[in-house]
Amino acid sequence: MGLDKLDLGIIALYLAGITLFGLRFRKRQRTLRDYFLADRNVPWWAIALSIVAAETSTLTIISIPGLAYDTNLTFLQVVFGYLVGRVIISFILLPHYFRGELYTAYELIERRFGRKLRSLTAGLFLLTRAAAEGVRVYAVSIVVAIALGTGEIASIAIITALTLIYTFEGGLAAVIWTDVVQTFIYVGGTLVGLFTVLHVVPGGWSTVHTMAESAGKLRIFDFSPDFWKPYTFGAGLIGGAFLTTASHGTDQLIVQRLLAARTQRQSVTALLSSGLAILFQFALFLLVGVMLFAFYHVPSATFGKADRIYPTFIVSQMPHGISGLLIAAILAAAMSNLSAALNSLSSTTIIDFYLQHRPQLDERRRVQLSRLATLFWALLLFGLAVLSLHKVGRVIEVGLQIASVAYGALLGVFLLGVLTRRANQNGAMVGMLCGFLIELYIWLGTRVPWTWYVAIGTIVTFVVGYATSIVFEKNSPRQPA
Helix, strand or coil, X not given: CCCCHHHHHHHHHHHHHHHHHHHCCHHHCCCHHHHHHHHHCECHHHHHHHHHHHCCCHHHHHHHHHHHHHCCCCCHHHHHHHHHHHXXXXXXXXXXXXXXXXXXXXXXXXXXXXXXXXXXXXXXXXHHHHHHHHHHHHHHHHHHHHHHCCCHHHHHHHHHHHHHHHHHHHHHHHHHHHHHHHHHHHHHHHHHHHHHHHHHCCCHHHHHHHHHHHCCCCCCCCCCCXXXXXXXXXXXXXXXXXXXXXXXXXXXXXXXXXXXXXXHHHHHHHHHHHHHHHHHHHHHHHHXXXXXXXXXXXXXXXXXXXXXXXXXXXXXXXXXXHHHHHHHHHHHHHHXXXXXXXXXXXHHHHHHHHHHHCCCCCHHHHHHHHHHHHHHHHHHHHHHHHHHCCCCCXXXXXXXXXXXXXXXXXXXXXXXXXXXXXXXXXXHXXXXXXHHHHHHHHHHHCCCCHHHHHHHHHHHHHHHHHHHHHHHCCCCCCCCC
16 A cells, blocks of 8 residues: 555654754753753653653564564563562662762762772663664664665664754753653554554454464463573563663663652652553553454565564555554654663763863853764764664564663672672672673573573672672772762
8 A cells, every 4th residue: 555645744744843842942951950851850750751752662663563473472571570670770779869969870880989980881881772772773764664665774864863953952851751742642653553453354353362362372471481481471570670670770761861850759650650651552562463463364574574564564554644643653762762862872971971071161061062972972873773784683682682781780780889888899890891791691602581681690790799899898998888
C-alpha cells in the first residue's frame, strides 16, 4: 500500500510541531542549573513520563515486537526485574544524590572517593552511552527508510538534526516536556496499531489466541534452571534488577531527570511510577509482536530481519492516516531518546571534565559551551549510527549488550561508595577495571546471556574493589561516606 500524501503530511506536521514546541524553552536557559536541571522545578509526573521516554527508543518499538514474533512473552520477566531495581535505587542511591547540589551522578563519586575515580566513571559513561546510542540512532533509519524510501544515512541525518535543534536551544526543560508529548504520541499510536492489527487478522482475537497458544507465543514465565537462556525467571528478575539499578542509578541519562525533581520524595514517586508505565508499555509492544505473528505466520527471515516486521506492516497494511500516525509515533520515541542522550552526554562533558579545569567561567559562557558540547555529541552519534549500518543483528539486544558491558563496573563502584566505609579510591579503581574487563570478556568471548552481564560485573567490581581497598588502606586513607 505504501504511504500517501496524508501520511507524509502527518509525519511532517509532527516533526515540525515537536521541534517548534521544544524551541519554546530556549529563552529560559540562563544558567547551568537551568540548562541541565530545568531549575529543579519539574513536577514528578512529567519526570516519570520523561524517564519512560528516555528508556524507550526506536529499538523498543520496532525490536520488541520482533522479539515476540520470533519467541514469546518471556522478556516480561526482565521487566519485572526493572521494577525491583527501581525500589533498590529509591532506598540506596537517591538519598545520597539529594545531599547537596549535584548536577551529575559522578559528582557523588568524587565526594566519596576523589577526582580520579569521578573522571574514570564519567569517561566510561561517555564511551558506552555513545556506542549504545549510535545503535539506537541507527534503528531510526530502518523505520524512515521503509516508510519514506529515503536512504538510511539521510534518514539518520534528518532525525538527528531536528532533535539537535530543540535540545541545543532548550536544554533539559525542552527535553523533558517534549518527552511528555512524545510519550503520549507513541503509546497512543501503538494502541491504535494494536487494534488495527487485531482488526485485520481474520477472526480477531480468537484467531490470534489460538495461533499464539499453539505456537507457545503466550508463555510469560520460564522457571527452567538453564543458565544459558537469557529469558528465564531467574535471569530476568536478577538481571533486570541489576540492569535497572545501574542504568537508572548510575547512568547520567536517567539520574539527570531524577535530580531535576523538586524534592527527593517527588523523585522517588517519579521513578516508581515510571516502572508501572514501563511494564504496561513492554506488554503492549510484545502483544503487538504476537498479533503480527498471527497475521503473517511466516519466518521473520522473510522480512530480512525481525526488526523490519512492524514497520513493514505499518506501511503496507495500515489505513492511510493511521500509518502516518504510527510512523510519527516511532519517530517520537527516537527523538525523545536521542534528546535525552545528547543532554546527558553534554552535561557530563562540561561538568565532570571541562569545568574541572576552568571553574572560573561565568554562567553565560558555561551555557554556550554546553550547547557546543551538545552539537559535538550530535555529530558523533550521527557518525556512530552510520558505522552501525549493516553491522548489527536484532538491535534491541545489541543495544542492551553494549550498555550492559559498562553498567556492572559502574554499579559496583557506586555500591562500594554508599554501602562501605573501608573502600578507597585505589581499590575501587582496580575493582572497576577488573569488572569492566570481565564484562568485555563474557560479551565477546563467551555465550553468557546479556541478562547476566551487569550482575557479574557488579559482583566482581565490588568484591575485588573491597578486597583491594583493604590492601591499599595504609597508603590510601579512608574518606568519609
